[in-house]
Each structure stands twice: as C-alpha cells, then as structure tokens.
Amino acid sequence: MSDPTRATLDALNGTDVHLRHVCRARDATDRVGPRHFLHAGPPIALADIPGPMRGGIIAGLLLEKEAGSVAEAEAIIDHGEVSISPCHDAGAVGAMAGIVTPNTPVVVAETAGGLRTFSPLNEGIGGAMRYGSYDEGTLARLRWLGDVLAPALDEAVEHSDPIDLVALVAEGLRRGDDCHNRLVATTATLLVTLTPGLLRSRLDREDLAEVVAFVAGNGHFALPFAISAAKAVTLAASGVEGSPVVTAMAGNGREFGIRVSGLGDRWFTVAAPVGDPVLVEGATLDDVTPTMGDSMIAETAGFGALAMTAAPAIMSFVGGDMALAQEITRRMRTLCAGTSRRLLIPAEDFLGTPLGIDVHRVRALGVEPVINNGLAHREPGRGRVGAGITSIPIEPFVAASEALTEETERRR
Template sequence: MSMNKLFNEKLNIINIGTETFKHDLDKQGVSAVQVDWRPAAGGNTDVLRALSAIEKDPRIDKANDEAVKRMKDSRPVLVDMDQAKNVISGMHEKLILHAGPPVSWEAMCGPMQGAVIGALLFEGLADNEDAARRLAASGEIEFAPCHHYQSVGPMAGVLSPSMAVHVVEDQEHGNRAFCSINEGLGKVLRFGAFGEEVLTRLAWLKETFMPVMQRALRAGDGIDIKQITAQALHMGDEGHNRNKAATSLFLREMLPSLLTHQVQDDDTKAVIDFINTNDHYFLNLSMPASKVALDAAHGIEHSTIVTAMTRNGVDFGIRVSGMGENQWFTAPANKVQGLLFPGYTEEDAALDIGDSTIAETMGIGGFTMAGAPAIVQFVGGTVEDALQYSQQMYHITGGENSNYSIPTLNFRGSPIGIDIRSVVETNILPIINTGMAHKDAGVGQVGAGLVEPPERCFYQAVTTFAEEVHV
C-alpha cells in the first residue's frame, strides 16, 4: 500500500503508553484507543535483569507445578477447638502473636496496639490500659507473627495463650493451622477495641463456646472445610469478605453433633445463635484452611509461587515457596480504597492490615469476586469490575483450581498459585478485598474496600530469588 493511499483512508489508531498523544487526537476528532502499557517491572533495569535470569528455567516451572498441585490436593478439616497454649507449639504465657510480618510494639499501628492491650487485659497480665501499654513496651512480652506459629488472624490478628482457637488439619499432608474465633462485627478485638464488652465476649468464647464446640467436634470425624468452601462459591460467597453461605453450611454440618452430644441446653442454644447471627464466622475457618494448603506448598526448591501475603498495618509482606520459611519481602502497606461507614472519612482509616490475605494467596477472596457480585455492595465497585478482577488474576497465577470453580466464568477453576515472575512481567498485582480498621486503638471497623500489595515486595522477591536461589 502506498503512503498516499494510507493517509487517504480512515485511520484506526492505537495509542500505547502516555495518554498525551491520545488527548491531541481527541481534540482533532480522530478516533483512537488508549492502551495502558508499562514495561515489565516498571522499567527497573535491575529487576528486569533478575527476571530475565529466571524467566525460562524449566526447574522453576516444574517446582511451581508441584506447589500448585499440593495446594489443590490439600484437604483441610476442622478437627478440634482448644486454647492456643494447648495446641500451638512454642506458645508461652508471655507470647503475643499478631498479623503480618514482624513488627515491634513501638512501630505497631493503632488498632494492633489496641488489640495487644486487650489481649494483655484478657490474660490478666495488666489490669488497665496504662499498665498494659507499659508492659507491652517493657520488653517482657514477646511479639511474633501468627505465620511463624502455623497460625493466622484477621485484621490485627492478635492471639494470646488463653484464647480459643480452631484447629484445622490438612488430612492430605498432615500439617495443622490455627485461628481465633470470629467475634462478629462492631467493637471487637481484631479491629483494636479492648473495652469491657470485648473482654466479656472473649471470656465467653473460651469458657462456654469452646467447650460446647469441642465436645461436638471430638465426637465426630471433623468438618470438611474444603467441601463447604467449594459449595459456598457456587452460592455467592468469595471466601474472604462474603461468608454468608459458608457460615450457614458450616452450621448445618455442626448441628447434628451439637444437638446430640451436649448436656447444657442453654449453652448449646447460645452457641448456635452466635454462629447463626455472625455472617463472618466462616472467615476464621477459611483462613486456616488456606494456611494449611499454602504451608504444604512451601519449601519446594526453585519454586517462585507465593505461599503467604499478609500485612500488619505498617508493612505488607510476601513469602515465596522456594525461599526461607520466615523470609519476608516487605514494603509499606497501602491505603484501602472502598466504602466507609457513615460518619467516617478516609483520614480515619488505618493502612492495610491482617492475615486474611491468605485467602487471595489461595486463589479465593478477591480472586473469585466474579462469582460473588453482591460483594461490591460491601467493598465498592461494580459487577463488571468484579468479573474483570477475577479474569486478570489468571495472568499472574500458575494454574486453575477445579475444586473451587466460578459459575459466572462458566465454572472455570479459580486462579491459583501467584507467580512472582508473572506479577513482575505483567505489572498486574493481586487484588484483595478487605475490611478497614480505624487508625486509632479502641474504635473498631470503619469500612471495607479493595487494595493491592506494593509492587516493591515482588521486585525484591524476584531480585533475591535470582541472586540466592537461582544457581
């Protein structure tokens, strides 16, 4: 085609990169499509060099296939409830676990400090807020991530020795994970509240709720969490912030044992009512179920699959299968964008916080929003956004999980196995839906929304993997 003929025809223009050129075309009435494109790794030459070194290694592909297989093969079952100190190896009287990567008391955000204060009051180690703050700052209390003790906790994620926990066992691989009991909404410990109502509820969970559930669980063969999750995903849940169907299914599974093996009818009724009126109850089962699967996939030589994403209200951290068990790649946590409760503004909200991103790491939560359109009423956005988020996640994952399928995507298996190489190459970050805590201790939840990890976590992971692992 001659140049004269080309310029005498109507042009269909695609503008890649900066939008300035498209704006000029718009002013001239010329039709153009904008493509939002950035070079891999945002053009960072050091990261690009590291990515190039590990991009095509067949050892990595084989290791990643094994990691994804272990995640899919996992069979999480709720087998027991007990106090944390009785079941978590290494738990001691002055150890407080928290969400996210490691953080000191002085560096903790407001809601995490509030939850620590509540835990110290609950344990009887302090008798008022000021005494709890002094003790926390004294050096007598050891703080550690839940993840370092096979545990996970939503929001502040604070777990102390006497608290009641779920015990979830992976009956395929034999490992266990632990998580606190979901307290419901309102002023609760996980959002940093520590008033009398919070402490009373924690005591009831330990002294009444746990023994009733414990007897029922020990009388049976456990509750299959994987099966409930799979069914709930077909009923409008996504496994992180929408758990209405899963909670109902869980209660239905528990009822026969609760009604057969209990003695005190009033306590049994109170336990049933507590679960039945708490739509978020199943979150604290979904999390340890995801944790056991991802722990089973950790420690595979040469694997670049992410086995944990977590945040503490200060930093966001990721862990990678082929690297150290407690090796975190961190960067400052982002602000959650979403819907705020009446009376609150963006300035009231803490930065991204909680271990509940273990759901997205497992390929549910934000990754399966396409099948849970009602979630947008809680976290913001549109149904079309939810569909697009799920579809995007296939570009950064190593497989599809047929155990957890998405009806609105023609029952396609959920995207599973976040590959740090793919995240860096595509510039697509994992999508996370989450609650928002008030930035100050003692206030509680102020909203919910969507957030992404800081890209720097993945840049660090790719660079370190190329230097330390890829030999």
C-alpha cells in the same frame, strides 16, 4: 510450566484439610505464653505497632489477667514487657491485628500429612480484639467464646463426621461467597454441618440456643475455618525449590509482605497500602490503618479477591460493581500460574478460580495483584472503619522474583 511451579500447584490443588479442634491457643501451640503473643503480618517491633495492634494487646493483657486495668496494660506495653512474633511463624493466621494470647479460642485444622494450623474464632464485626477493641463488652465476649462456644464446638467436631474445610470453601463459592469478606452462606453451611454434633453435646438447652444464635448471627463466623484451611494448603505448597508461587501475603499496618514457595520463610515487604475502601458512616481516610491482617492467605489459596465473580453481593461491602469483580478475577488469572480444580465459579461456567500468584508473572507484566480486606481505625479501641479492595504494590513481588532468579542461577 516449570516442574517447581507444577509441584506447588499440585500441592495447592491436592492437599486435603480437615477440622480437628476448637480450643484455646495454649493447647494448639507452644508459641504463646505469659506476655508473649502472636500478631498478624511480617515481623514488627513492639515500638512500631499500629493502634489496632496496640488495642489488641491491651485486650490480650486484660483477658490473660496480666493487667488489671487499661492503664496497667498500656504501661506493660510502654515498658517493653510484652514480646510479640508473627502468627505465620507459628503456623497460624490472624485476621486484622491477629493478636493471639494463650486463652484466645482458636480453630485448629490439619492436613492428611499432619500439618496443623490455627486461627482465632471470629468475634463478629462490631467491637472485637482483632480490630483493637478492649472495652468490657469485647472482653466478656472473648471469655464466653473461650468458656462456652469453643468447648461446645470442639465437642460437636468430636461427634461429627470429618469436616473437609476445603470442601466447605468450595461450597461457599457455589453459594455466593468469596470466603474472605463474604461468608454468609459458608457460615450457614458450617452451622448445619455442626448442628447434629451440637445436639449430641452436653450443652444445656439455654447454652445451645446461645451458641446457635451467635453463629447464625455472625456472617463472618466461618472466616477462621476458611483461612486455617488456606494456611494449611499453602504450608503444604511451601519450600519447593525454584517455585515462584506466593505462599503468604500479610500486613501489620506498617508493612505488607509476601512469602514465596522457593524462598522459604523470607519476607519481601513494602509500605502497607490503604486501597479504595467503603467506610462506615462518619469515618474518613485519615481514620484508616493501612492494610493489616493475615486473612489475605485466602488469595494465596485461590479464593477471596480471586473469586470475586462468585460473590456478587460482596461488592456492596467492599465497593464497586460486577464489572469490577470480573475485571479483578480476569486480572488475577493473568498473574496466576494455574487454575483451581476444587474451587469453582458457577458464574464462569464452573471454571476454577485463579490459583498460584506467580512473582515472575507479576514482574513481567507490571500488574498489581488485588486483595479485598477489612479496615480498622488508626487509634486503639476505636474498632472497625470499613472494608475495601486493595491493589498491592508490585515491589515485593519484583524483589522476590529477582531473588529467586539469582538463587536459581547460583544453583546451576
């Protein structure tokens, strides 16, 4: 193993990440502002955004009171009066459409070295801004998340012992989650961890009951905590000269892109795939937006599809059986440079998950890496249509491998 690869794996294996705050995005970054929002995936022009991203921006304009109606929000978009930039450029990750506005409530994580990352609080799997919904129910929930839930959680964090987010993911894997599309046990662990702090907070009894009920009833609630940690770990592993390890994978509904440690912030992209989804009743493949979101940062940090054998129950959600789960994890072991020392799979005798997707290995083997992901309707406002297992075309991995080889040769 080359020294750059080893250095990257050491960062992935050794970076500690703790929960710092739950707050509004404007208090976590200066990369959002009036009519400037963040989005998931590689850079995309406003004119090219897919339906769910358009719906998310409509919701954002309404949330921020930049528009008084859906029609007004659409006119603002159509006149090019909104600017957008990738979450990844702000040290953030957003699930699905990934729209982040100044008042979006976010989870903030921090490494021991001071790297800070954030991700929007999870709204549940029904109508949600991340799926492109903008109805009054979605907006009311977003306001409640910002006005009640976020301050309550932030106060609970303040009253709690330091919360190790990598340890939270590791415990989730031990309890049957993959920590990307299944987080039932991880959410329960998080709620138990935060409850003493919630009880010490200034919340009145009714608000406390509502907060606990919301978290307990949302099996995906822990997702932003997990992927904020993943973003922090992969940021710490970025910028290692000559390293072929992937540090980001993300889609914007048009393109799917990767970043590689040794190539900095450069994106290598391909047309976003659709995969093999399990669709909600009544939906068809024609309804599906191609792969979108930043939550595939989970796979770059050693969980999600790389830990499918830890989460048998996820197969009913994304499709397939345990034989497929085992095949996917085996496949990813061949494409990864190492093994996690912290993320262990009980069903594999506590073997660590595959860690560090290596673009040189992908290129040499010609094997497509795999993620699992949620899916949104192509049209704004239509919401979630399913979830699935998606193989990522090898072209961006091959292009990154070739670029890294050329750069290494130039330095000699």
